[in-house]
Amino acid sequence: MFKIRLAKLKEKLRDNNIETAIITDEDNVYYLCGYYDYLHMDFGRPTLLIISVDREILLITPAIDLNTAQEAACVDRISAWNDGMGEEWRAELPQILQKSGRIAIEPDQMPPIVKRYIDQEVPSNQIANVTPILSTMRMVKSDEELKIARDAGKVANAMMLAGREAIGDGVAEYEVAIATSNAGTKKAAEILKNDYQDKFMSPNTHFLQIMASGDTITKTHHRASTRVMRSGEPVFLCFCGMTNFHKFKLGFDRTFWIETILDKTQLQIYEVAVASQR
Incomplete structure (x- = not known):
């Protein structure tokens, strides 16, 4: 290659x-x-x-x-x-x-x-x-690069699912970051072991988790902190810079709410943002 x-x-x-x-x-x-x-x-x-x-x-x-x-x-x-x-x-x-x-x-x-x-x-x-x-x-991506990109997507999905499952009332932001990093590293290790010959490539995800919750939601690149999340709050998870698999960098983000949406105007704003990307 x-x-x-x-x-x-x-x-x-x-x-x-x-x-x-x-x-x-x-x-x-x-x-x-x-x-x-x-x-x-x-x-x-x-x-x-x-x-x-x-x-x-x-x-x-x-x-x-x-x-x-x-x-x-x-x-x-x-x-x-x-x-x-x-x-x-x-x-x-x-x-x-x-x-x-x-x-x-x-x-x-x-x-x-x-x-x-x-x-x-x-x-x-x-x-x-x-x-x-x-x-x-x-x-112009080769077949090898396209496979790496798809595998990076699998790692990203594992991280996002773990982050979504970790979010909850009374949970500190940094606990979510630990969950996403752990899930991404394990998925990357599994793929590297089964599908790649380079045994020296690290599976570990790195870069401080970008996330914001509650009244910090407008801080676009806020890092996971000791802030404790509460029911009804929005939570923003961003994996840009963090999802690095086999030197392939993949960036994406998602927004969630904990249990319910207390401020309905947030949903209206979110729907406008989603529609603008279609």
Whole structure:
């Protein structure tokens, strides 16, 4: 799957007179070569996937994640770097940049420290934007991606059902968040075990549960708190950012009421919102 994507990107780079693409966005790095679970910029450590049309595919990554890269990355060569040693992640770049004509980057996703270095070393008229090319590629889903999307939907359904069942009079919001996370993780683990070969992909759902209840319902991205819900209150559950299955991100939300609807105007507003999406 990754070899096919890399070959397709090389072809598109050639069609656009681009010799080399430097990929730094974590989602795109995984999409192209299968490398994931590395530290990246959380502690200022860049990872770069360098794809040249007529040369090797190179992955530059921190030495602390070298074992992970060797296990997962579908590349020709891996160059590991250490903090404070030599030129760190920059060591191999001068030779690559000098040999390349037009170079494509992800200007909006590239870490500023890497972007500054590229701008310093490469004339602006030689820099192109690879994002539209990748975006066009990713819009067309393969059979493998469609299966992942459907399985992500199964995980999402499990989370929503668990959340709905956990909602009740006298229940704290965070208890609902625990229920959704637990259900999603178990469903993801079941699917990964039965249908996928990658045994290192984590089933755990993550990201703080977005939910609001009662008089906080208008706080769109309110997180699950210690607030205790009561009968008749509306409850908003959002899973955007939380339903991540096999690196596929699925977002959706639902609104419920506990036992009954005390304020009937809320139902009228809700019906308008639902109708607007049809």
